[in-house]
Amino acid sequence: MPLLARTVTTPLAIDIRRGAVADLGKMLADRRISAGGDVAIVVGPGQGERVAELLRPSLDRADVFTVSGGSVEAALDLGEKIRAGSYDAVVGIGGGKTIDTAKYAATRYALPMVSVATSLAHDGIASPVAALDHDGGKGSYGVHIPIAVVVDLDFVVAGPRRQTRAGIGDALSNLSAVADWELANRFRQEPLDGLALTLARTSAEALLHHPGRIGRGAEDNTQDDFLRVLAEALVLGGLAMSVCGSSRPSSGGCHEISHAIDHLYPHTAAHGEQVGLGALFCTYLRVSRGLEDVGRFTQLSDALSRHGLPRVPTDLGLSVTQFAEAVLHAPGTRPDRYTILEHVGFTADEALATVKEYVDAVGD
Template sequence: MFETDFGSGIAKELFLTLKDKKILFVTQENLLQKYREIIPAEFAVLCVDNMEEAYLAGLNAETPAVDEVVGFGGGMSVDAAKYFAWQRALPCTLVPTAISVDACYSYPIALRRNAVVCYEGEVIPKTICVDYDIIRSAPIRLNLSGVGDVLSCYTALFDWRLMSAAGKGPAVVDRLYNTAENILGELFGNTADIAGMTDKGIRMIMDAYAWVGIEGYNNRYCHFEEGSEHYLAYTVESVCGKHLLHGQLVSMCVYIMSKFQQEGRQNDVRRFVDAIGLSIKPADVGLSGDEVSAALKRANAFAVENALAYSVLNEKQITQAFIDEVLGELQ
């Protein structure tokens, strides 16, 4: 499951093996221009620019029949490729160009309906091709943000304990909980490899994504990786209507929600993001202080209205005093 090939220069080799098939090559315009020389002219290229379900459905209706789908890019390209593969019941190969998000290893598709995330469908890729050279050629901010969907275990595990104690969802499974804690330990203990995007650092993050994806598929929940930090991120997207770098946004939300869970927990998050060089200042994430404030004021209600899994957002209310304090820390 989630068969992954690692190496340098392997994306070009993969594309050459596929050029005699009818391939729908899903990417974004900037990536098409950057990597045009390794993309066979025979591929039917489709550039996407958002994940709204109605938009993708329209593209799908206009696109000719193919044998296979290839997703080449970050989370948007990968999830869009999964969508087309799902709609057409076709095999799908995914080639991430950055490790900014865990979409390759997430079997559902993260669509948007009126800017609100919704998970639909089920796609297990035929192959995931991780080309170290392509990953390292991405802007460092994209790659560093990839820690977000691993760092999120830090707050998600806390929320899972709350859920289990309240009897509001699956009880904590020690095997899953302990493995997620060990993954966090590896993350916190190898900041130099992550900051330098060494082969080891890249593989560490991708292996963590794979574990989350496999266990999420087998258990049909991801409470060990998704909790109040993701719910706050979804609230931010809904309130602000912006397309933000997912992993960096989630990392900022891990800081905020870990502080909300228990004062002092955010200190480990701060040390980690500072060590790898990932900024979680609202302005660097693409947000104003007022936008973060508006999202925090909305977060409790958003979680309830969207029937999100039980978390600290169900146990206590975010106050103006908390908002003022955490924004002061993030500036």
């Protein structure tokens, strides 16, 4: 009999709402992840520690490990500590660095990992990738997708708004990433994965057209609805990567530019802020060459502006010349990936002139 469908690996549970953390112990038991609560809870500085304290009454058999830094070294050290115990699962609580550290350590010792996000800064909360620092910079490592994902909106609302804005930029950048993927299919015959593409694009579209904003509408729950859509977009972006076994649906020229900024000008801005700007610039390039409709550029620019995200280099604290240098450096960060940046193939003078034209276009 022919194979008529494929098996897709997804989390057993996805819980996005206020108060979700309070039911974590019950979810672990109901989903048969850990009936007795014998789990390793991994927290970072900040809200993760607060969540761990809230969980102690219901998970009194759990051991708590504190990590910081989001590095390969920290993940390996955590793995050794987990290995010394006997746990049903690893529960990572906190922001992206903490969750990525827990994902890497859990994968190394073949333990299921539960992602409990206290912020919505990027799509790592549900992705099969861990972004960790190492001696030579930052690397992306393949890991198992979380067996369950919990997002408690109470903690998201209480956290820094800049982290949530960064998550918006990361989710919206999927629109540019899938456009680059389709470009690679058109000019290089790179295979497309329709399911992964659909997950990444439709979730980003929902966020693009949502009228809500951070901190607006708390009295009538419209803020919660917006944050739920954002969380779902980040989760689906992670699942899209899992479906196709690659970061392709969520990482195009937008991410290449961000990686270049990280290398040339470290600690410039949050990942989501950089990829949001990178996505708008790459969209401008496709539009200017007749490869994408100008309406997409307008929609994305308006959305970034509405949420207070960077649209021009000076919004990141970079000069036009510095951003042009990042554009030139960007293709070298992912030599195996074909995006609009590789398609254009800038010289130094062309990159600088195009960035200046782009800044003028955003200002129009």
